[in-house]
Amino acid sequence: MSRPTGSWQHQAQHRGRMWAASPAFRRQLVLLRSLLPQSPPPSSPPSSVVGRRFAPLSSPSGTSGSLRAAHAMAAATVYEADAEAVVRRITPPLDRARHNGQAVIGGCREYTGAPYFAATSALKVGADLSHVFCTKDAATVIKSYSPELIVHPILEESYSVKDDERASVSSKILTEVAKWMERFDCIVIGPGLGRDSFLLDCVSNIMKHARQANIPTVVDGDGLFLITNNLGLVEGNPLAILTPNVYEYKRLVQKVLNCDVSEETASEQLTALCQKIGGVTIMRKGKADVICDGKTVTQASTFGSPRRCGGQGDILSGSIYILGTALHRVK
Template sequence: MSSHLIDLFKPFIPKLVNSLHKGQAGRIAVLGGSKEYTGAPYFSAITAMRMGSDICHIFATTEGGTATALKTMDPDLIVHPIEKNDPSDIIPWLLSLHCIVIGPGLGRTVGAWNCAKEVMKAARNINLPMVLDGDILRLLCVNKGLDIIQGYDKVILTPNVVEYNQLSNAIKEITGDSSASLLTPQQISTQLGNVTIVQKGQTDHITDGNQTVSCDEPGMPRRCGGQGDFLAGAVAAMYTWANLYYKYNLNESPKDQAYPLELLSSYAACTFLRRCSSAAFSKHKRSTITKDILKQIPNQFELLFPDEDSQ
């Protein structure tokens, strides 16, 4: 199945032709970062850009110098300093985006949560695709946060083990399930109205409640932080490409696909991360860090998605 799913995704990748203008290969944003965590939003945004997205924004708080620190990391990224977690500094930008990643390094303060909540509501109101990762998944599990995404088919959740457990417990509390067992990804997706879940683990399980695919591509045993942020950025880039493909090819419909775009994009991103991680580990072994994984993007992208037109 793995090669088949990758083959189904390949047509979505924008061709590198001189007639393209800036933005046609994706305008991505990341809402995240806090005084404790600046690396997470950087890794998500730079992954999307290194994969070939044209424009990548980061919306980050000014608290603790977070936005200033992010501005020094890479001039290719557009960093917006957000004063006092004010969502009105972010919402006007949403109309210019193709996808927004919310959560990497966001922190768990009331201000960060309230800001993210208003941005999620605004994004849903304009049908903007979202990838939710990291701290936002924990915050969704309190104060009826799950209501914000209930039934929204353009949202992809990428929980790690801890975040997945919290999602399961939150939904069991809502449904009155007192059992000790974890809900399956399919059960969580169904209860949330068929949103897409990427349950990260030794094997990644991806489901919209109706269909499920699994990625067991070899990754690496080194569990350095930042791999989840890489994945969130990769999912955003690939999901954007899938949506743009049908925007520019009006004679085709995503309904013709055997799998939803969310599943295909997430599967391709999971496979790509694992390929990059494996290649980085083969070179750096125990000392592998996320910056090493980022360096593998060019070669591994060409290996996984060879440009047949240039051969």
């Protein structure tokens, strides 16, 4: 699907006026401050920020075509995040008056592990409740993994819905998820979702609803497959965080920037990608996780296991839940 033809700048100006007056705007400020260390004042040494300042990953020289303009605007500096300090800063304090919840939209016939990993990670980093919205086939399996998860067997794939029932089933699914939406501090769209066209249409509606409700939304796994083919779902949404792995990033770059991934201009290309989509924050997963909001580039290169077993990305997307709670605390 092609991108909307309306001018992004025009839409951004309009949204900007609305955002400035809304609680979501304050959440966005916290999002940026949490993920990205602030630039030190010109006279301050690098140690004064949460994170160290790094030389550019590469020079923008040698880039060509449509990327050149974006590269000219790109942040030339990559910061190294002090991941532990960031986590300490945004982890929700224990408070008797408070409870927090998150939802994972994912899980189909093939994949039950991914939504489980994401949902259970949220519990481990501090969520009191974690919901999974998945297909009926996946629900019993996911429930049997853990009594802590609240599992809703409501998503449907094409094979289980007759053509003339699609509209009513789709609307029923949205109504069911919408009923719960206000309880969530954050939703994660995509781990183990699969790529069934009917299911993805229903999830598009859920994403639009979450956006209207200003719920911070992490997009991972097959959620990234969905948005890569329908960028309007996240375009201009400052509460959207995309967490692509190597392949998901490659597909995004090819679709949005119309070129291949370039390691020589990695930070500039990531910045250009954020700017072209508009508003979103992207965490590019890899040996170092590189995070960008279109202005600043930060990397977290704390050593992890070199083993690349499946599920590590799902754990990451579920853990980003704490960022959602940080955002809701400034409601």
